[in-house]
Amino acid sequence: MSNAAIPPAVTQLIETLSELPGIGPKTASRLAFYLLRGKSELALRLADALHKLVENTRFCSICYNITEQDPCPICADPARDHGLICVVEEPLALLSLERTEQYHGVYHVLHGSLSPLEGIFAEDLRVKELEARLRAGDVHEVLLATNPTSEGDYTAAYLITRLKPFAARLTRLGRGLPVGGDLEYADAATLTRALEARQEL
């Protein structure tokens, strides 16, 4: 995008935007020109928000969730069960679990899942940090809540081998049929899982 007709400031914005996931050069140009032409205060608000994001947020030194204070409000909450750790791939998964208001333990965010083909290995995830938490103290249960994808399953299986030596109980989120779904439309893989995880009544 080295066009003399476009000022370098704009080209730089376009190039930066297209580094974002899901945004190619075309979308990046469209966004850049929208910001350029649109109400100037939008660009400034965006710049301000980005600035704050970088300045004010960091990873919680215990659970590695994104936070403005360290430790994060969840890790600092005495009402929570600190002996129960739920392991998730991304902060967004943590948010979803929080929305249920049914979980009262603490979390550990891995920041990804094992994916050798994309060059993501155990040392790129917060696995050592999780082990350190187990070694440090009174953890009675680790709940593995990785995504039900093949990467998520692989990550969970790997964590099981790593965490087995510790005394904590290892559990996994239940899987199967979605609430409000229709048996008729469930795919074979989901149904197989649901059959395997059937419950005694």
Place this chain on the structure above:
Amino acid sequence: MYIRNLSLRHFRTYARLEIDFPAAPILLLGANAQGKTSLLEAIAYLALGRSPLTNTDQQLIHWSAATSGMPFAQVQAEVQKQQHTEVLEIVLQRSQLSNGNTRLDKRIRVNQKAVRRAALAGHLNVVVFMPGDVALVGGPPSARRRNLDNLLSQVHPEYITALSEYQRTISRRNALLRHLGERRGDMAQLDPLEEQLAQTGVMISLYRRRALAVLSSHADIFHQEMTGGAAWLRLAYRPNFDSLKPPALDYQLGLLPEVAQSPVDVDALRQAYREMFLRRRQEELRRGVTLTGPHRDEIRFLSEEVDLGTYGSRGEQRTAILALRLAELRWLQQQTGEAPVLLLDEVLAELDRERRKYLLGLVNQVEQTILATTDVEMFPEAFRRKTRQFEVAGGIITPVK
């Protein structure tokens, strides 16, 4: 079963095709490069979920559709079974992504319902015989594995699922091996992948063993008939990894299909598989590839103790491949209770008079055979009278009066 109706849009040389076929031997007549092979390929595509001729679905889209604003291809067939009719459809749609890359979507439907590729198994069965097939006997082992995979995939959806899972895990494990070999890291990352490979690998190997045992005994019968009892034929399964040794078993399996059906200690096999990974780990780390498993299986054609792949004459290899195709037909028939559709592309030219007669005699045993040829004179008059003939020219098909 037979194909009642075939409809193509932007598939290979066909801009648009809509044609009804009878339950009879069908002769497709036409010069080269007019679309005869593409038509057979389209039918095989619906049976296998992939083309027998290419790994690149992209190539299947008609060139003009590829450059116009409608980059898609559609293949649809109505299949008449003994009791009912089924409609199979595959649509390939190419779209331009905003980041400049293109993306190819493949949608498979069975009776209007969107399904995964594995669910295509069992709806349409074909035996495809093409001119290049003789190279299977002496060519690379991957071609023989692929041929067997295509056959098993037509009947067993669980085989398709296991195979794709296996292949995905192999590429993952290879990437991990390279990483660990170069930069070190936690070896325990290999464990879940090896467990997965032990599960799917043992299953793939068992399916192959059982199918080959049956195929081998069928092929032997056809081979003896074609050679006037002069030569037996055996399809020998040489699994890359096998704890069912001694090797004598391999020989017995070919002769006694019931041996192949006997129960196998799957847990012991998996255990042996895991141990093999441990034994070869250093070598695999050094080379960055997985050296053990069914992705390295070998299948050999043996006749009278001679390996036809290495020592067979061209004529012997042709007879062997013909025997294999006929064995596949019989196997599919036994597995599904219906005769598959036979797709023969220009194969008579390669066979002598006796074998031609033998092959054409089998056409009576199925409901529908589709034969493509440049030279109608190759077929005996009596045979031609039984067929319905179509002229194929420039991607257009017209019935011959």
